[in-house]
Amino acid sequence: GESGGTAAAPVGATGLTPRQAELLAALRAELDEPHAVSAMLSLLLRWALDTTGAEAGTISLVDHERGELVLQVYDGYGRDPFTRDSFGEPRRRVSWETGVAGKVARSGRAILLRDVSRDPDYLSVNPDVRAELALPIVHEGRTLAVLVLDSPRSAAFGDSEVSFAQALCDAATRPLLRALRYQELLETSTQLGQVFTSMPSGLVLLDKQGKVLRHNPAFPGVWGIDERAITDSFHIPWDLVPLLIQRLVDPLGFTEFCTAGLRSPADIQASTVRLRNPHQELQLLSVPTRDSLGQLTGRLWVVSDVTRERESDRLKSEFVSVVSHELRTPLTSILGYTELLLAREFAPAEQREFVQTVYNEANHLSQIVEDLLGFSRLEAGKVRLNQWTVTLRQLITELTAQLNIHLSNRHRMVIDMPEKLPPAYIDRDKIKQVLFNLLTNAAKYSPRGGQITLSVIEATPADLPDDHPEGQFLRISVSDQGIGIPAEDLPRIWDRFYRVDNSNTRRIGGTGLGLSIAKALVEAHGGRIWAESVPGQGSTFRFTVPVATEHPLPAGG
The missing domain is CATH 1.10.287.130 (Signal transduction histidine kinase, dimerisation/phosphotransfer (DHp) domain)
Structure with a gap:
């Protein structure tokens, strides 16, 4: 024995009284019902407290990887016996290197202490406790859990109670193992479900006929279709192609990819699908799925939007x-x-x-x-605006003088501004850069010359696009009589490095960055920029800047 206690080896159900045998059979019947781990351990603890005379008890699972006991259930302590973490939750994990329960977890053998005050391993959770019985629940030499029973009476646990408590633990072994495995499967399933749901790529599980069994939220989104369109009887490709027919660049190629997976269900297939209006490129990966016996059950599609890449x-x-x-x-x-x-x-x-x-x-x-x-x-997001109240007339006068060296004698510059115009709240240098860009473009793209008009008005809602932000704005327009821009190219002229592909633009040259920079600078001011054009007749670029209401003047006026 140990100081202040008696070691009790694990015992079976032999030597039980008829009443105990009857109770044990009743517990086994209850444990045979499917239970979650915590519910099963709560049931076991309640039986142990009711049948052994113990006043309080705990059951902890054993984490062999971390060498810890993980508290699951406790009952009978007059106050909460456990310390709390910074979130106010009970500290449910303790090292198995400390305490009587830790010793039982490591050894797999029961320990009975008739006087806890004389045992150095005892960790006090309640000053009223005198006797403690700690028993393992063991499967194939590995401790699954530890049951601890406490009593204020030193003679609380006789041989009969110890034998019966160990019999209860033995009876709980297989049900606990079953519950733990089920919990592990449930947690794995939950984790996989979370991965499936949160993946940014579209995922869809199909049966062997192409029927959709399950899809994640990203799947309809990546195609740009309404999630409600994917009903319980949705089949790919037969129900997907009609939804995409207006956007598919190659509908026959996409249909062939889909049906190839149905014809060759064991093959891994990959393809790129191109969509229009708006432009998208989707990378498709189709892999076979199998059941636990290795039989083919269908396919998993992974659809990734690689447009940006x-x-x-x-x-x-x-x-x-x-x-x-x-x-x-x-x-x-x-x-x-x-x-x-x-x-x-x-x-x-x-x-x-x-x-x-x-x-x-x-x-x-x-x-x-x-x-x-x-x-x-x-x-890099390193552009910072230095906004002040600025008079546009002065800025434009300076700019036109600077522009004269860029204009040939075939061009004629016209400035159209009302006498009374409110000042703008802008970064002077940035807006000057935008105007310089638009005016030099107007000259470049009207190689035969003509009139270039720079006009400024105080904008009303009728002068602005429908999606323009609310507020007071000045609208600045630059018009030329040049080669113009085809309607299909207008939406893309703001893209980086994009240049309209024709012989005129190739001859004129340019980096294709000017309009992209202008758009970013205007939008940084809270304004908008847009273009109107008729090929062969010229273009008009318009942008807005905020009116100065109650903003400071720059130093020196």
């Missing part, structure tokens, strides 16, 4: 192509003219013409680099 790849390729071309053109001129100047003497007028060309091309290079740096800053 493909667009990113396109932009990288476009970036390399555009930048290399746009840098090469001015560099060729600069190198050619400087080589000529170094090779021989020229008349002063010719020298001046060559140097002016080099200067112009160097300016062009500088603008390309500035566009790229501006784009990079916008992408």
Whole structure:
């Protein structure tokens, strides 16, 4: 025996009284019913307290991986005997290196203490406890749980009570094992369900005929269809294709992909589906599913929207192509003219013409680099607005003087502004950049010349798009009489590196970043930018900036 206690080896149901045998049979009958782990252990603890004379008790599961006891149920303690964590919850985990229950968990043998005060392993949870009986629930040499019974009476647990308590634990072994396995399966199922539900990719489980058995919330979303359309009798492809027929770029190819999975159910298949209005690229992966016997049961589809990734790849390729071309053109001129100047003497007028060309091309290079740096800053979110109250008339006067060097004698600039116009609340340099961009574009894309009109009005709701934010705004318009933009290209002119593909634009050149930068800067001010165009007749770009109401003037006026 141990100091202050007696070690009690596990015993079976032999030596039970007829009444105890009857009670044990009744408990076995109750435990044979399916129970959750906590319900089953609560039932066992109640029986143990009712039949052994113990006043209080606990049952803890054993976590062998972490070497801990995990409290599941307790009863009979006058007050809550457990310490609390920072969330106010009972600390349900304790190391099995401490306490009598920990010793039982490690050894798999019962321990009886008739005087807990004399045992160094005892952890006091109630000062009234005198005797403690701790018993293991063991399966194939592995302790599953520990039952602890406490009593204020030192003689509470005689041989009969110890034998019966151990018999109760033995009777609970298989039901507990069954409940633990069921709980493990339930937790695994719940985790898989959460993964299935929260995956950003669309997932759908099909039977062998293509009927939808289950799908996650992302599946209808990734196709852009109403979730309510996927009914209990929904089949792929027969019910999906009609919903997508207006958007599928290749409906026959998509149908063939679907039916190939039905014809060859054991094959893994992958494909890319392209949709229009709006443009989307979806990556499809179709894999066979099997039951526990390895028999084919259907297919699992994983549908991922790779539009942004493909667009990113396109932009990288476009970036390399555009930048290399746009840098090469001015560099060729600069190198050619400087080589000529170094090779021989020229008349002063010719020298001046060559140097002016080099200067112009160097300016062009500088603008390309500035566009790229501006784009990079916008992408990184590093653009900060320095907004003040600004008079647009003064800003436009400065800008037109600066623009004269970019306009040929074939262009005529017209400014249309009312005399009385409220000031704008803007970052002066950023809006100047937007205007410079739009005006130089107007000149570039009207190569035969013509009138370029810059107009400003105080906007009314009728002057603005339906989705424009509320508030007081000035509307600025830049119109030209140039080559115009086809209707199908208008929505995409704001995309990075996008340039309308025709012989005129290829000849004119440009990085395709100017409008993207302008859009970002205008929207950072809370305004909107849009375009109207008739091919062959010209284009009008309009944008809005907020009116200054009660905002400070810049230093110096």
